[in-house]
Amino acid sequence: MNEAIETIGRDLGRILKALAGLMFVSLLIPIVWAEYYAIPALIVSGLVPLAIGYFFTTKFQEATKPGKLHGMIIAAVGWFCVAIFGSLPFYFIAWTVEFSPTLLGTPSQTTTLAAFTDPLNALFESMSGFTGTGLTMTDNEEVLPRTLQWWRSFIEWVGGVGVIVLTTAILARPGSGSLTLYESEARSERIHPSIVSTVQTIWWIFILFTFVSILLLWTVGMPIWGAINHGMTGLATGGFSITDNSIATYDSAAIDFALLPVMLLGSIAFPIHYLILQGDLRNLYADLQTRWVFIYMSLGTLALTALVYVGDTYDSLFTAFRYGSFQFVSAATCAGFQTAVDSTNVALGRWPAQAQLTVTFGMIVGGAAGSTVGGIKLIRALTLLKGIGFRISDVFYPETAVRRLKINGRRLNEREMRQEFEEAAIIAFLWFVFLGIGTFVLLLLLPEGAYTLENVIFEVASAQGNVGLSAGITGPESLPTLGKIMFLFNMWIGRLEIIPVLVTIRAVFRRGGIYR
Amino acid sequence: MRANDLPIVGELLESGAEDRVFDSLLLVGPLLILFIALVGRSILTTGLALSYVVFFTAYVLYRGVRG
Numbered sequence: 226m227n228e229a230i231e232t233i234g235r236d237l238g239r240i241l242k243a244l245a246g247l248m249f250v251s252l253l254i255p256i257v258w259a260e261y262y263a264i265p266a267l268i269v270s271g272l273v274p275l276a277i278g279y280f281f282t283t284k285f286q287e288a289t290k291p292g293k294l295h296g297m298i299i300a301a302v303g304w305f306c307v308a309i310f311g312s313l314p315f316y317f318i319a320w321t322v323e324f325s326p327t328l329l330g331t332p333s334q335t336t337t338l339a340a341f342t343d344p345l346n347a348l349f350e351s352m353s354g355f356t357g358t359g360l361t362m363t364d365n366e367e368v369l370p371r372t373l374q375w376w377r378s379f380i381e382w383v384g385g386v387g388v389i390v391l392t393t394a395i396l397a398r399p400g401s402g403s404l405t406l407y408e409s410e411a412r413s414e415r416i417h418p419s420i421v422s423t424v425q426t427i428w429w430i431f432i433l434f435t436f437v438s439i440l441l442l443w444t445v446g447m448p449i450w451g452a453i454n455h456g457m458t459g460l461a462t463g464g465f466s467i468t469d470n471s472i473a474t475y476d477s478a479a480i481d482f483a484l485l486p487v488m489l490l491g492s493i494a495f496p497i498h499y500l501i502l503q504g505d506l507r508n509l510y511a512d513l514q515t516r517w518v519f520i521y522m523s524l525g526t527l528a529l530t531a532l533v534y535v536g537d538t539y540d541s542l543f544t545a546f547r548y549g550s551f552q553f554v555s556a557a558t559c560a561g562f563q564t565a566v567d568s569t570n571v572a573l574g575r576w577p578a579q580a581q582l583t584v585t586f587g588m589i590v591g592g593a594a595g596s597t598v599g600g601i602k603l604i605r606a607l608t609l610l611k612g613i614g615f616r617i618s619d620v621f622y623p624e625t626a627v628r629r630l631k632i633n634g635r636r637l638n639e640r641e642m643r644q645e646f647e648e649a650a651i652i653a654f655l656w657f658v659f660l661g662i663g664t665f666v667l668l669l670l671l672p673e674g675a676y677t678l679e680n681v682i683f684e685v686a687s688a689q690g691n692v693g694l695s696a697g698i699t700g701p702e703s704l705p706t707l708g709k710i711m712f713l714f715n716m717w718i719g720r721l722e723i724i725p726v727l728v729t730i731r732a733v734f735r736r737g738g739i740y741r
Numbered sequence: 742m743r744a745n746d747l748p749i750v751g752e753l754l755e756s757g758a759e760d761r762v763f764d765s766l767l768l769v770g771p772l773l774i775l776f777i778a779l780v781g782r783s784i785l786t787t788g789l790a791l792s793y794v795v796f797f798t799a800y801v802l803y804r805g806v807r808g
Contacts, residue, residue, distance in 0.1 A: 422756065425755070425756035426756040428756065429756040429767070432767060432770075433763060433766060433767050433770070435770075436766070436767070436770025436771065436773075436774065436793075437766075437770075437793070437794055437797050439770075439774055440770070440773065440774070440790040440793050440794050441794045443777060443790055444787060444790045444791050444794060449774070449777055449778050453774065501801065501805070502760070502763060502801065502804075503759075503760075503804070503808075504804035504805050504807065504808030505805070505808060506801075506802070506805030506806075506808075
């Protein structure tokens with residue numbers, strides 16, 4: 226048996242066992258909310274990954290430790306498997322209600338829940354949750370059983386921690402942004418030297434911030450169940466909601482503004498949070514990414530406010546600022562909460578094209594590497610900008626001149642600079658290639674004239690950036706089957722920053738060659 | 742028995758910013774949310790929740806200024 230397959234199989238088994246644990250923990254929800262009919266479905270959903278996980282971990286228990294290459298493949302395959310098995314609660318609960326066995330006392334079926342009897346819709350929801358995207362196959366989240374409302378929030382929350390761990394501990398490599406975070410002159414080491422203690426610390430910070438977020442949202446008027454769910458999905462910048470019109474349902478400026486710091490917390494690198502909690506507030510402005518999170522969010526907010534105000538989308542400056550600030554921060558932090566909907570104001574899909582493209586720009590760039598956000602990430606955008614400036618100014622120096630590029634307090638030599646710049650350029654390039662392919666495919670699939678080009682670019686950028694804002698295209702009926710499959714791929718590559726997925730695909734197609 | 746000896750809780754407390762105040766906030770948080778879920782919205786629960794958030798923010802700033 227191939228040694229690499231054993232290692233990957235063993236770790237996938239562990240991941241599946243952990244997933245089963247999440248499902249068993251979630252049994253508390255149907256018990257508390259008296260949704261007893263959901264319990265058998267949840268137990269079966271947990272037993273399936275548990276059995277498979279147990280089989281793999283037992284069979285491959287002697288496997289060697291994973292290397293960097295294994296790490297990439299485990300992350301890519303693991304995320305996909307977790308999405309597949311994580312869809313089981315949606316599928317089984319929907320079918321339980323569909324069959325409606327008298328013994329279980331099921332409620333009547335709704336069109337929202339019935340959508341999950343299609344396994345593709347269930348998988349879409351699960352992938353959207355675990356990747357922290359927030360695009361949904363439901364048309365009214367309010368009528369979902371509390372168990373599924375919780376499961377959607379919970380998988381986004383866990384997925385949020387997963388991506389921080391992935392980028393700060395497992396996939397950190399030259400050019401990934403995470404090394405730039407750690408290796409600056411001011412911070413010579415990681416949060417903690419070992420991956421295990423790093424993961425524990427990330428959990429510590431994440432749980433503490435979750436409690437603060439929940440209590441903040443409840444204080445400003447959100448009901449407690451909404452505060453728990455939105456606190457979790459807001460911090461994880463996932464964006465799933467338990468209400469029909471996302472945050473717009475509350476139609477409260479206080480809730481809108483209270484969610485801004487929650488989403489911003491999720492978009493700042495967690496190693497920086499750790500330093501700030503230790504009393505080093507300088508990082509709020511001294512750290513390149515954190516400084517730019519604030520600059521970029523402020524500039525985006527101003528631009529979007531101006532566009533929707535001048536474009537007469539809103540008639541008062543305060544309203545324009547309220548919706549402009551929320552939608553830009555929601556997009557750039559990749560949370561995907563929506564306050565701009567037709568039932569209370571003007572839907573995003575009907576904003577002026579310039580405003581929609583400004584929101585799209587926010588989704589593409591994203592926030593800081595090492596946080597829960599998607600997109601290209603600020604550090605890569607800044608590396609590209611600085612690298613381009615460096616290359617252009619190079620012409621004005623003699624060939625013998627020794628120059629160094631300074632990024633985030635690090636003075637990079639020629640080799641390091643090339644490595645960082647190359648990785649940033651490759652990921653940005655691939656990001657736009659897949660955005661282009663996605664846009665092209667969606668234009669082919671959607672009925673002609675139903676959506677504008679900016680709607681389509683917006684939706685694909687939202688899926689690939691793991692944002693979740695929608696121009697109205699995503700839905701169980703409105704998005705064709707091929708479109709759903711393509712969005713599954715967009716969400717998957719977006720979460721893993723493309724490279725690990727391409728490495729995995731290469732390994733699958735050239736099995737043997739890569740492990741030789 | 743100390744909080745650090747408890748399973749899961751003990752491991753969590755050993756991580757983080759190694760600060761007793763933050764650790765306390767971490768332990769009090771779920772209890773407060775549970776209390777709010779049971780009691781509902783009142784002056785007492787609103788005051789407690791607001792105090793939690795304000796105290797957390799003030800303490801982060803205090804540590805920053807002191808450090």
